[in-house]
Amino acid sequence: MAELPVIDLSSPDRFSTANSVRQACVEHGFFYLVNHGVDEELVKKVFEQSSNFFSLPIEDKMKLARKNHRGYAALYAEKLDPTLSSKGDSKESFYIGPLADDLNQWPLQEDLPSWKGTMETYYQQVLSAGTKLLSVIALSLKLDEDFFEKMGALNEPYAFIRLLHYPGDLGSSSEDIYGASAHSDYGMITLLATDGVPGLQICRDKSKQPQVWEDVPSMTGAFVVNIGDMIERWTNCLFRSTLHRVLPPRQERYSVAFFMDPNKDCIVECLESCCSEACPPRFPPIKSSDYLQERLRLTYGS
Ligand SMILES: O=C(O)CCC(=O)C(=O)O
Numbered sequence: 001m002a003e004l005p006v007i008d009l010s011s012p013d014r015f016s017t018a019n020s021v022r023q024a025c026v027e028h029g030f031f032y033l034v035n036h037g038v039d040e041e042l043v044k045k046v047f048e049q050s051s052n053f054f055s056l057p058i059e060d061k062m063k064l065a066r067k068n069h070r071g072y073a074a075l076y077a078e079k080l081d082p083t084l085s086s087k088g089d090s091k092e093s094f095y096i097g098p099l100a101d102d103l104n105q106w107p108l109q110e111d112l113p114s115w116k117g118t119m120e121t122y123y124q125q126v127l128s129a130g131t132k133l134l135s136v137i138a139l140s141l142k143l144d145e146d147f148f149e150k151m152g153a154l155n156e157p158y159a160f161i162r163l164l165h166y167p168g169d170l171g172s173s174s175e176d177i178y179g180a181s182a183h184s185d186y187g188m189i190t191l192l193a194t195d196g197v198p199g200l201q202i203c204r205d206k207s208k209q210p211q212v213w214e215d216v217p218s219m220t221g222a223f224v225v226n227i228g229d230m231i232e233r234w235t236n237c238l239f240r241s242t243l244h245r246v247l248p249p250r251q252e253r254y255s256v257a258f259f260m261d262p263n264k265d266c267i268v269e270c271l272e273s274c275c276s277e278a279c280p281p282r283f284p285p286i287k288s289s290d291y292l293q294e295r296l297r298l299t300y301g302s
């Protein structure tokens with residue numbers, strides 16, 4: 001079992017919080033976030049509405065099939081580990097992106113009346129928690145706390161809710177089928193809520209063979225937060241985007257991820273404080289949208 005640090009976002013001592021965040025991101029790339037300001041009742045409602053959506057007939061769900069990375073992705077449609085030969089991950093999901101650009105797809109009002117409002121409120125509340133957390137992350141890197149704002153990353157951030165449903169035992173064969181196969185997240189940070197059903201695991205050392213996987217238990221009221229690959233690139237691997245996966249669930253499981261990615265035009269390049277002559281940048285600068293597009297292409301095989 002992984003013993004992950006707990007970060008209190010409401011602590012008045014921001015420098016001490018920043019130190020804990022730094023240690024958590026260097027050692028684990030994963031931590032629990034408490035007192036994050038997202039209403040617990042709202043989280044419950046999101047899980048209820050998510051379950052309502054996934055219970056709709058498949059024909060209705062397919063009417064909202066994923067376009068512009070918004071909407072419904074059916075069972076086995078995604079493979080988070082593109083090196084696996086299996087048919088895909090045993091989960092279905094639904095994506096909700098930036099609220100302002102009108103590209104989102106919504107279930108019919110008459111089917112799920114308070115669905116859109118619930119998701120929009122959740123989007124805004126988690127975005128605001130994520131924004132606060134990124135200012136602590138900036139402090140933890142010895143940058144100004146508004147670093148990510150000033151450089152434009154948080155100007156219309158490319159942030160997504162992903163509702164996830166793992167349907168439980170489908171009696172699948174011995175094939176390599178995971179709920180979510182091994183991957184690291186692509187963006188800046190991910191804030192994950194789960195329904196408490198176990199399954200999430202992390203691998204702290206991707207290069208060690210055989211890989212060692214540790215369970216990440218859920219903690220009531222806390223988000224599990226992890227660092228994405230773009231922060232790993234910005235920090236020249238000082239902060240880790242840790243490999244994780246969800247075991248093939250025997251029991252039905254729901255989770256809700258919030259991926260906070262920078263503005264599409266943002267250039268992600270090694271921070272000055274994270275490189276030196278002895279430790280040159282490991283990655284060339286890259287435009288955020290180019291990086292994401294390539295990662296999504298590999299995940300969906302198209
Ligand atoms: O469902 C989970 O617990 C994790 C999902 C995940 O890692 C992802 O969607 O990127």
Ligand SMILES: [Fe+2]
Nearest residue numbers: 183184185244
């Ligand atoms: Fe993930």
